[in-house]
Amino acid sequence: xxxxxxxxxxxxxxxxxxxxxxxxxxxxxxxxxxxxxxxxxxxxxxxxxxxxxxxxxxxxxxxxxxxxxxxxxxxxxxxxxxxxxxxxxxxxxxxxxxxxxxxxxxxxxxxxxxxxxxxxxxxxxxxxxxxxxxxxxxxxxxxxxxxxxxxxxxxxxxxxxxxxxxxxxxxxxxxxxxxxxxxxxxxxxxxxxxxxxxxxxxxxxxxxxxxxxxxxxxxxxxxxxxxxxxxxxxxxxxxxxxxxxxxxxxxxxxxxxxxxxxxxxxxxxxxxxxxxxxxxxxxxxxxxxxxxxxxxxxxxxxxxxxxxxx
Amino acid sequence: xxxxxxxxxxxxxxxxxxxxxxxxxxxxxxxxxxxxxxxxxxxxxxxxxxxxxxxxxxxxxxxxxxxxxxxxxxxxxxxxxxxxxxxxxxxxxxxxxxxxxxxxxxxxxxxxxxxxxxxxxxxxxxxxxxxxxxxxxxxxxxxxxxxxxxxxxxxxxxxxxxxxxxxxxxxxxxxxxxxxxxxxxxxxxxxxxxxxxxxxxxxxxxxxxxxxxxxxxxxxxxxxxxxxxxxxxxxxxxxxxxxxxxxxxxxxxxxxxxxxxxxxxxxxxxxxxxxxxxxxxxxxxxxxxxxxxxxxxxxxxxxxxxxxxxxxxxxxxxxxxxxxxxxxxxxxxxxxxxxxxxxxxx
Numbered sequence: 001x002x003x004x005x006x007x008x009x010x011x012x013x014x015x016x017x018x019x020x021x022x023x024x025x026x027x028x029x030x031x032x033x034x035x036x037x038x039x040x041x042x043x044x045x046x047x048x049x050x051x052x053x054x055x056x057x058x059x060x061x062x063x064x065x066x067x068x069x070x071x072x073x074x075x076x077x078x079x080x081x082x083x084x085x086x087x088x089x090x091x092x093x094x095x096x097x098x099x100x101x102x103x104x105x106x107x108x109x110x111x112x113x114x115x116x117x118x119x120x121x122x123x124x125x126x127x128x129x130x131x132x133x134x135x136x137x138x139x140x141x142x143x144x145x146x147x148x149x150x151x152x153x154x155x156x157x158x159x160x161x162x163x164x165x166x167x168x169x170x171x172x173x174x175x176x177x178x179x180x181x182x183x184x185x186x187x188x189x190x191x192x193x194x195x196x197x198x199x200x201x202x203x204x205x206x207x208x209x210x211x212x213x214x215x216x217x218x219x220x221x222x223x224x225x226x227x228x229x230x231x232x233x234x235x236x237x238x239x240x241x242x243x244x245x246x247x248x249x250x251x252x253x254x255x256x257x258x259x260x261x262x263x264x265x266x267x268x269x270x271x272x273x274x275x276x277x278x279x280x281x282x283x284x285x286x287x288x289x290x291x292x293x294x295x296x297x298x299x300x301x302x303x304x305x306x307x308x309x310x
Numbered sequence: 311x312x313x314x315x316x317x318x319x320x321x322x323x324x325x326x327x328x329x330x331x332x333x334x335x336x337x338x339x340x341x342x343x344x345x346x347x348x349x350x351x352x353x354x355x356x357x358x359x360x361x362x363x364x365x366x367x368x369x370x371x372x373x374x375x376x377x378x379x380x381x382x383x384x385x386x387x388x389x390x391x392x393x394x395x396x397x398x399x400x401x402x403x404x405x406x407x408x409x410x411x412x413x414x415x416x417x418x419x420x421x422x423x424x425x426x427x428x429x430x431x432x433x434x435x436x437x438x439x440x441x442x443x444x445x446x447x448x449x450x451x452x453x454x455x456x457x458x459x460x461x462x463x464x465x466x467x468x469x470x471x472x473x474x475x476x477x478x479x480x481x482x483x484x485x486x487x488x489x490x491x492x493x494x495x496x497x498x499x500x501x502x503x504x505x506x507x508x509x510x511x512x513x514x515x516x517x518x519x520x521x522x523x524x525x526x527x528x529x530x531x532x533x534x535x536x537x538x539x540x541x542x543x544x545x546x547x548x549x550x551x552x553x554x555x556x557x558x559x560x561x562x563x564x565x566x567x568x569x570x571x572x573x574x575x576x577x578x579x580x581x582x583x584x585x586x587x588x589x590x591x592x593x594x595x596x597x598x599x600x601x602x603x604x605x606x607x608x609x610x611x612x613x614x615x616x617x618x619x620x621x622x623x624x625x626x627x628x629x630x631x632x633x634x635x636x637x638x639x640x641x642x643x644x645x646x647x648x649x650x651x652x653x654x655x656x
Contacts (some may be wrong), residue, residue, distance in 0.1 A: 075466075083644045086574035086606055092438070092544070093463045114573045117439050120421075120542010188459075194466015195459045196438070203551040203576040222460050226432035228551035231576050235583050260433055280320030 001271030001288065003037035004172045005030055008275065009060050009283035010166015011218045011263030019058045019296050022283035027294050029053040033170060034287035034306060043172035044082055044105070047182035051078075051101040054168035055184055058140045062168045063098055066186020068147040069193055074138045076186055077199040078104040080208045083179030083208035087289060090115040090200035096132050097125050101184045104200070106130075115200060123248075125172060143186075150190040167199055169206060171218030171267045179269065181206040181214040181230075197221025205229035212238050213269060215247075219254075219262015219279055229256045243268050247276040254278070276305050326354035336434040348619040349480050349523050349639055351379035355394045355631035356514025357566040357611030365644055367405040368514075368631035373374025373642050376633035377654070389528035389562070390428050390451070392520035397424075397447040398529040400516035404486050407514040412484050414493040415472050417541050420484050423447040423548040426454060429527035429556035429617075436548040440467035442478045447521050447532045449476055450548070456582055459540040461548065489537070496538050507603055515547050517554060517564030519615045527617055529578070536569075545569030551579035558617055560585045563595075567610015567627060573608045581614055591615070592622035599626045 009026045033050035037043070055063025066074045078100035081088040089108025091100055092115065106128050107116050116124050156262075159214065167185035182204040187197050198221040200203035208214035208229040215230040224230075229250050236246035243266045254260045255278050263277030267286060274296065275284035285294035290306045353576035355372045387395070402407025412420045424446035425436040435454025438461065443449055452474050453462055461469050471478065487565030493522040515533035535545060546569040547553035555578035556562035564576040572578075577598055589612045602608045603626055611625030613632060623632040623643065633642040636653045 088573065090544075093466065111540060112570065113545075114570045115549075116540065116542045116640070117544050118542055119438065120464075120540060123461060123541055192457060192459060192462060192466060192468055193382075194459040194462045194464050196436075196463050197459075201549050201551070202548075203579060204572050222458070225460050225550050226434065226581050228555070228576065231551060231579050239587075290571040299633075 002177065003172065004035060004267060004271045004273055004288040005033035005050060005172040005288065006139055006265040006267055006273045006275060006286040007033060007054070007168070007170040007284065008218055008265045009054060009168050010168050011261070011277045011282035012143070013202060013279070014281045014283065014296065023294060023296050025057045025059055026052060026285040027292060030171070030285035030287045030292060030294070032239040033172060037172065041174070043174040043178050043180035044080065045072055046174065047170040047180045048080060048105055050170040051168055051182045051184050053101050055099050055101060058161060058201065060168050061166055061186045063100060064138050065143065066138055067189040068134065068142050068143050069187070069195070070190050071114065072147060073193070073194055074186060076100040076134055076184070077196060078184040078198045079202065079205050080104045080182045081180065081206055081208040082108065083204065083210040083214055086209060088114050088202050089289065090202065091121040091186055092196040092200040093119045093194050094121040094125070096116070096122065096135055097130055098133050103130060103184050103252040109301060114202070118194065129293050167218040169192055169218060170266065171208070171216050172215040172265055173269065173271050177210065177269060179208045179210050179214045179267065180215045183206040183216045186189045198224035198229070203228040205230065207231050207234055209234060210269060212273040213243065213267055215264050215266045216238040217262060217264050218282065220260040223254050223258045224261020224262055226258045229254055229262065229264065233264060237268060241274045244276060247274050251276060251278040326521055331457040332477070334519045349383045349521060350615050350619050350621050350634060350635040350636040351376050351383065351392050351396060351518060351520045352613040352615055352621050352623060353379060353400065353516070353518040353632065354564065354611060354613045354623065355400060355516050355567055357627040358514060358630040359643065360631060364405060368376065369642060369644050371400065371403045371405050371577035371586065372631045372633040373640060375518070376635045376640060377583070380635035381519060383520070388524070389520040389526045390426065390523040391433055391530045392522065393530035394426060394447055394451055395460050395516040397516055398445050401532055403448060406516050407534045408482050408516045408532040409446060411486055413489060413537040413539070414485060415535065415539050415541050415543070416497070418493065420534060420543070422482055422532070423544060424450040424530070424532040425550060425554050426450045426530040427528060427554055427556040428454070429558040432557060434550050436550065437463040437467045438463045438544045440471065440547045442481060442484065443471055443476060444479050444484065447530050452476070457648050460550065465603045473576055487629045493537060515566040516564060517613065519556070519562040519564050519613050520620055521562070521615045522616055525558065525617045527556050527558055527615060529556040529562040529564045531564045546572035546577070549573060553578065555579050555582055557582060561591065561614055561616040563612055563614045565610060565612045566630070568608040571602055571606045571608020572610055575602045577602060577612060581612055585616060591620040594625060595622050597626035599624060
């Protein structure tokens with residue numbers, strides 16, 4: 001059953017014309033994560049690789065392709081967590097870098113802190129030799145189009161959040177049984193300057209524990225925070241629920257208690273995994289036993305050999 | 311309804327006898343009591359090796375803050391009003407590292423974090439690394455009530471403060487002379503050296519939890535961080551589930567101690583998960599702090615209250631300044647197993 005990696009490219013409403021890009025993006029990322037695991041890499045290496053690919057892919061709301069804040073700027077959040085030590089690294093409202101997930105990992109590996117924000121996160125990036133990239137390199141035409149539409153006084157708030165790809169993330173268990181998670185996002189479309197969502201909040205955007213499993217979440221950030229969704233799902237697993245049941249319980253609770261929709265990828269120490277969502281769609285892909293699994297629409301589950309060129 | 315859990319009662323002297331017997335009498339009337347729920351406010355002024363020269367001021371500070379919080383309830387306020395009032399009192403008191411009395415970061419600036427949470431709706435507001443605001447807990451409340459978001463950071467948090475008319479104050483008014491001198495002394499050390507002494511450092515985050523007469527719970531936590539911390543370092547305080555959490559179905563918690571350890575185990579949420587599974591408040595807190603010590607070698611403290619009015623102040627550090635008000639009785643402590651009380655005039 002091991003190793004295994006599961007990735008998501010965001011839960012929400014993915015319009016048909018973007019669905020193929022979403023599916024191929026998560027499949028590529030899952031393949032990349034799996035290659036790391038098969039080569040003997042750690043679960044942390046695998047999730048960082050998978051999420052970096054999704055950050056580099058302009059079709060997802062992370063790194064390049066991030067949504068814009070109300071001022072038209074890119075402010076990104078990310079987290080990584082190591083299930084063996086419970087160590088984590090997170091950045092919030094970081095700007096002008098291509099891979100926030102890698103900076104989050106540096107916070108974990110190179111400092112005694114768990115989270116750096118805003119100018120401090122950027123100062124740390126430059127001190128670590130992370131290249132400063134122009135904001136334009138992170139902004140896509142699609143993001144600008146969505147941002148402009150949202151600024152209109154009569155903009156429909158529901159329609160506003162549709163169509164944007166979501167937060168990206170991954171969970172993995174390596175051959176040694178070590179578990180990790182990673183999540184990265186550009187946040188909420190037209191968010192207030194400095195708005196931080198669930199992604200960099202441990203227990204919200206993700207959580208990993210060798211003794212319980214790992215979760216990476218996506219969806220309505222404020223709702224995820226209110227129920228600390230990742231940690232909640234793992235509490236259910238600690239109490240004996242399966243990866244599917246625990247994930248569904250968490251998502252159902254979030255919907256009934258605070259009216260929020262979302263999705264998760266979840267894995268347990270034995271390698272059982274689930275990709276569950278209460279939103280209309282979620283782009284996801286998993287790689288295990290040389291098999292690639294993926295889906296987008298509710299109930300969709302396609303499998304093919306991992307070595308099948310896409 | 312028990313104010314003192316059985317195992318804590320064993321650690322006390324004559325007070326425990328009164329409470330064991332009180333609990334027996336009350337069990338008959340429990341159902342009636344539930345309709346006139348007892349309101350409780352508990353506050354803490356940080357879990358760390360508080361030196362003797364700060365002990366008296368810390369204890370009187372938390373006592374005053376607990377009374378402030380309780381007064382808010384008596385004036386008709388709810389649990390959120392109570393925790394905000396209590397934490398504001400602690401932020402205004404320079405003996406604690408929050409608002410006034412904050413620590414300086416590596417750049418010699420003040421960066422403040424705070425969170426507030428309403429257990430009835432799970433609504434929450436938080437700010438991280440906001441600069442030069444006297445009462446971050448009130449700004450966090452404004453985020454909760456005036457925006458569609460939960461958390462604002464850095465310049466965005468300051469922009470929001472300005473937009474709602476919250477004044478920025480000069481660094482000098484927030485930082486004590488003592489703190490400025492200490493910072494000057496240490497700024498020449500390399501960051502790596504500082505980390506070794508982390509456990510000895512002040513972790514005097516402040517916080518409060520409350521349950522009001524309607525059974526609503528709330529929590530609030532506020533901090534100026536660690537002296538000479540990296541610019542932009544965010545600890546557990548403003549992170550929902552770690553620095554604090556409140557849910558009418560289980561209770562409210564505010565944490566203090568080694569921030570990175572609290573984050574690793576999402577301490578506030580962990581304590582409440584134990585309460586959800588039926589553990590009394592004190593036992594839930596003790597089990598969670600023990601886990602934090604065993605799993606990640608971190609020490610800290612937590613105050614917790616349940617919707618029925620059970621409460622506890624628990625810590626694994628050398629000391630924690632705490633106080634609670636319930637039924638016009640003021641409880642307070644500093645050293646382990648210390649539990650003093652004063653009758654408040656009605």
